[in-house]
Amino acid sequence: MAGNITFSIIKPYAAKMGLIGPILALINEAGFKISAIKSEKLTFEQAEEFYNIHKSKPFYNDLVEFMSSGPIVAMILKKENAVEDFRELIGNTDPSKAEKGTIREKFADSLQKNAVHGSDCDENAIIESDFFFAKKERF
Ligand code: CMP
Numbered sequence: 001m002a003g004n005i006t007f008s009i010i011k012p013y014a015a016k017m018g019l020i021g022p023i024l025a026l027i028n029e030a031g032f033k034i035s036a037i038k039s040e041k042l043t044f045e046q047a048e049e050f051y052n053i054h055k056s057k058p059f060y061n062d063l064v065e066f067m068s069s070g071p072i073v074a075m076i077l078k079k080e081n082a083v084e085d086f087r088e089l090i091g092n093t094d095p096s097k098a099e100k101g102t103i104r105e106k107f108a109d110s111l112q113k114n115a116v117h118g119s120d121c122d123e124n125a126i127i128e129s130d131f132f133f134a135k136k137e138r139f
Contacts, residue, residue: 002080002122003082003083003125003126004078004079004080005035005126005129006077006082006118007075007076007077007119007132008027008074008075008090008116008119009116010023010024010073010075010115010116011066011114012066012072013066014113014115014116015070015071016071019107019115020073023107023116026089026103026106027075030079032078032085032086034077035076035077035138036076036137037075038074038075038133039072040072040074041068041070041071042068044065044068046068047063047064047065049131050067050128050131051063051067063112066112074133076129082125083118083121083125086119089102090104090115091103091104091105092104093111093114094111094114095109095110095111095114103116
């Protein structure tokens with residue numbers, strides 16, 4: 001059975017470009033409830049740990065540098081079938097392949113500066129949520 005939470009990050013470039021409000025509006029309109037939210041700047045080491053799953057990839061170092069380059073917004077989002085519905089809302093990882101109307105099609109700059117992260121499965125949604133949020137920060 002599909003879980004009812006997903007985890008998302010508004011990435012540094014989108015945050016810097018003033019897109020936090022417009023992205024949150026689309027998330028809200030799509031029926032997601034914000035269960036937890038915070039803004040913080042990751043250290044290089046924290047970004048390394050968060051993206052450990054991509055450690056062997058050629059883009060890993062650039063990804064970690066980028067994700068620790070400025071403030072991000074981390075959130076836990078609630079909705080039935082959250083992981084799948086959120087991935088549909090954000091569109092393809094590569095914005096040039098993202099469907100019209102998706103968050104990445106509207107707001108992403110490139111594959112690296114692709115505006116938002118969304119969990120790829122229920123298990124990772126839980127792992128990623130736990131990485132950022134204590135129980136008392138969730139509602
Ligand atoms: P995200 O959903 O945050 O998960 C891992 C990130 O790595 C992904 O979004 C992209 O920003 C980035 N990424 C994935 N594939 C590539 C690639 N081929 N080159 C550069 N960055 C990539």
